[in-house]
Amino acid sequence: MVWQLEKTLVGIRAYLVGENAREHEEQLAGIRDAFPKGEAFLLYLACGLKPTEGMARLADRVEYYGDAPKGVGLPTQKIIEYALANGFARLVVVDGDGQHKPEAVAAMASRLGEKGADAVVPQRSKRVIFSREKLDGKTVEDVESAFLRMGWGAELKGLADLTPGLFLFRDAGKLAGFNAEENSWIGDYLLVEHCLKKKMSLTAPVIKIRENVYTLSNKRLLFREIAQLETHYGKTLQEVAVEIRKRPYDYLHGGSIGAIDGLIDEYRRFKYTERISGVKALILAGGRGTRLKPLTDTIQKQVFPIANKPLLRFIMETITRTGISEIGVIVGPKKEQIMAALGDGSDWNAKITYIEQDAPAGLAHAVLCAKGFLGESPFLMYLGDNLIEEDLTDFLFDFLESGNCSIMLTRVSDPSRFGIAELDPAGAIKRLVEKPKQTDSNLGIIGIYAFNPSVFGAIAKIKPSARGELEITDAIQELLESGERVDYRVISGWWKDTGSIESVLDANALMLAQAEQGEGKFEKDDKTVIKGKACIGKGCRLSNSVIIGPVSIGENTVITDSIIGPYTTIGANNKVKGCSITYSLTLDGVSLSDLREVYESVIGKYATVTGRQPSKRTVIVAGEGEKISA
Secondary structure, eight states: OOOOOOTTEEEEEEEEEOOOOHHHHHHHHHHHSSOOTTTTTTEEEEEESOOOOOHHSSSSSSOOOHHHHOOOOHHHHHHHHHHHHHOEEEEEEEEETTTTTHHHHHHHHHTTTTTTTEEEEOEEEOOOOOOSSSOOSSEEEHHHHHIIIIIGGGTTTTTTOOTEEEEEEEEEEGGGGGOOOOHHHHHHHHHHHHHHHHHOEEEEOEEOOOOEEEEOHHHHHHHHHHHHHHHSSSSOOOOOOOHHHHHHHHOOOOEEEOHHHHHHHHHHHHHHHHHHHTTTEEEOOOSSSSSTGGGTTTTOOOGGGGGTTHHHHEEEEHTTTTTTOOOEEEEEETHHHHHHTTTSSSSTTTTEEEEEEOOOOOOOHHHHHHHHHHHHHHEEETTTTEEESSOOOHHHHHHHOSSSSSEEEEEEGGGGEEEEEETTTTTTEEEEESSSSOOOOOEEEEEEEOOOOHHHHHHHOOOOOOOOOOOHHHHHHHHHHHTEEEEEEEEESOOEEOOOOHHEEEEHHHHHSSSSSBSOOEEEEETOEEEEEEOOOTEEEEESSSEEEEEEEOOOOOSSSSSSSSSEEOTOOOEEESSSEEEEEEEEEEEEESSSSSSSOOOOOOOOOESSSSTTTTTOOOOOOOHHHH
């Protein structure tokens, strides 16, 4: 059969991502062969990556509608509108993922009139579900399509399991007035429902689609579609999984239940993070860092490099991992250092607002300084010199569920050194006490809190403490005394307040232990041995030395005749000769020579340390630019 150019429109909708552009171009070439130029008009609607030059040559018209999908309903709507606006009678709509063989589509289109049908709406013979260890952007589309059969298949005159993304219409004019939703499956459902309401005659052949087909998609897009489907069809993904388990051979082909279980687990976490995305975060990065002098005379303690990375960058990773994207950072006199370390937040797909605190007048005062930024949002408050192993997602979700203020606690061996939470017989917090001489509790308060806006009212009622500061523990105590419940979570992993030399070195060791192996392009001679996990920066030169991991060595550092590690960070542009260094940390530009047993040491930028007694075991704390003979 020959199609006239002015009569037939073939609309292809495609999501170009990753490495799939070549596959899409090959599929478009197949469609062009099946619908030759001059016999049909090919309209190619794409999102994601920009369409290729090859696609532009193959199609009669290419439209790019954005860098992210809007759901299949939107491009279908555009294709229909284009057909009606340009007078096309016959219309073919097909997904650009290669599921459908172009020659089979052309054959079905050619037989429309013979069957006396207004539309062909194919059904698939087998759905396809594949097990993947991890959702990494390659998502299983057919778990979604289970909603079609279970949700409304019986209502559509026996169209039990429609093949998504393939529809053929003999009279495009009958589609006038069709409105899609921005969701792939709901959009397809509405299109078929529209056909039935228009009393169009449908034929629904059963076709076999190519095996091993899956959709390349954005995880957030997939999960948002599932949420819409649950609302639209009144059936949850969990209920779909139960039905699939009852009749696995009806649903599974080349895959396993494990794929669905993995999807459900990821979807549950997504729902948590969707709720958490409405939470803001406040990082406190002011303060003088007096316990880290002389190192903090020139460097703000919150950007002190741990494992060759500013401390605050670890904190940003912890916060943004929960789904929070709006973050306020309290800054003081050395604000330029904080801003240089974090930038605008785009490294974490977040937005950072910097908030100045004129003087270090207490944690509660810092919260007041941020009131304009926080508004009426619930928020996470994180002290910028704290590191924690635990993921914060469950802590925040529990906080949102209860609606109460919540704090994080850890069990401590010496309660007299910490703020302590005391519990009543029912296990609820009854009182907070600061560094108590006597207490029956060992639950220390760490620097991570979650507040609702009621905390502003509590802060307004408290007075400065003996040290002249508005204390956040006083504000939380005020909440307790006013009858509000304060929830808590006792962490199971490690926590470090990096306010002392000892804790900085401990944090450095912990971060080195969990860091990923990473190496730049560096030089080493045949006499140099590297054992264990070592992150070595580009431009480093190592000769006649032993590197024992875990260690981190910054860029352009020269190490000669030395033993480095374990649990040691050497900054960038260091020169180390004739040294043995373990469980220590140096900053950038340091020069070390003839130090045979350096341990538990922290050496500031551009310091120079020379050994006078080669056999002496040495602990060194040096400020920026100091020159020491040890």
